[in-house]
Amino acid sequence: MSDVTSNPKIKGSSEVALEESVLQVERRDYRDIAPDDRPRSQSLDGFDDIYTDIVDYIIRCTHKIWDERDIGLIYTHYTHNCVLYGTTGTIYNREDVVRDTIQRLVSFPERRGMGTQVIWNGNDKDGFYTSHLVTGSGRHTQYGHLGQPTFKPFVSRTIADCMIHRNMIYREWVVADQMAIIKQLGLDPNHFAARTAKSKFDAGLTSLDIGENRRFLGQTRPNEKADTSLAHNDIEAQTIEMLHEVFTKRMFGRIAQDYAPNAQYHGPLMKELYGQAAIIHQHLGLIGSLPDASYEVQHVASNPCEEGGTKVAVRWLMEGHHLGYGILNELGDPTGKRVQVMGMSHYHWKDGKIVDEWNVYDELSMLVQVKLGQLAEAGQA
DSSP states (O other): OOOOOOOTTSTTOOGGGGGOOOOOSTTOOHHHHSOSSOOOOSOOTTSOTTOOSHHHHHHHHHIIIIISOOGGGHHHHEEEEEEEEOSSOEEOSHHHHHHHHHHHHHHOTTOEEEEEEEEEEEETTTEEEEEEEEEEEEEOOSOBTTBSOOOOEEEEEEEEEEEEETTEEEEEEEEEOHHHHHHHTTOOHHHHHHHHHHHHHHTTOOOOOOSOOOSSOTTSOOOSSOOOTTOSSHHHHHHHHHHIIIIISOOTTHHHHHEEEEEEEEEGGGEEEESHHHHHHHHHHHHHHSTTOEEEEEEEEEEEOTTSSEEEEEEEEEEEEOOSOSSOGGGOSOOOOEEEEEEEEEEEEETTEEEEEEEEOOHHHHHHHHHHHHHHHHHHO
16 A cells, blocks of 8 residues: 555645655655655755655654764754643743753663654645654663652653754643552652642642533533634544534533444553543543543644544644543542643554554543642632
8 A cells, every 4th residue: 555645635735745755654664664765755945865755754763863872963952942842831942842851861861762654744835744653661760850769660652742943943742641650650649749739839820720611601502513724634524523522512422423343442551442431431430530621623634644544643732620430540539620631542444443542641630720729719708
């Protein structure tokens, strides 16, 4: 199967892109994804000569920075005023990206981040957008931001979405499942979240609770139809419509319509679940913990897949209050505190059904927000 991932309907695509063939990650070893002797197969004006296509760029520079420890490559691959949005804070310049990378590698010197898949759109004229799913593993062997070493192994998922122009990343969103790491290392999530919240509170940050999140207006019902204006093609529009039904309208039965009976769910805390019932419970349970939450799609991209079908990447945001019980067990009994969830999901559609879902959000960041709200409340007492 030819790995041509362009579509004339895709916003920002160019005519030359229709003839381009871009590597895919899933079936290839690292040396084949980042080859030494492959000619450039995609127009990459302004990119370093070593890169053959946009997937090679993301996989290779990530490997060089994180695995080969060429952290200084950040200076030639990020703009000086880049913005990196994380689940527990935002970085506003390149130097802080360098420092943050060093600190994480201090604690986990054995960490390896395996590229699981890259879903992308765009071109070298208008810029590229990539969604990179990474499965990271290692051991906690050094004193660092998680405290004294536990010497225990861990494995976790991260998705990083990047906006790239002429070899430089200028905006990035990173969702790392920190709670998975904390729990596998045997650390106390409440202790770590309280410490993080206290440092933010002491720096003058508080939890802003504006009340209504406008999932619907006043006493009206949620919108009947999804806003599919972000979609570039029919499969992306179908994905947005499905998410609107499930998360905005609370029609969880839609999952049984759009997911294959043997669909697999790869979720937070390294959950590996099978079948429609298990997947329904995961999404219903998330809303159960945040029963008034709104759900907004922030970005969507898709590529035809060598394994058949199409893979779709969605960056999304939920906002609500911790008012109920669900799968967010570490939050404890309902606190009423405002919680914002930045999440990213990859879907594999095949023969009209979703056969795989990779879903990444960080429960630890939610616990930090609850603790921060409690600190703010105590400060007002």
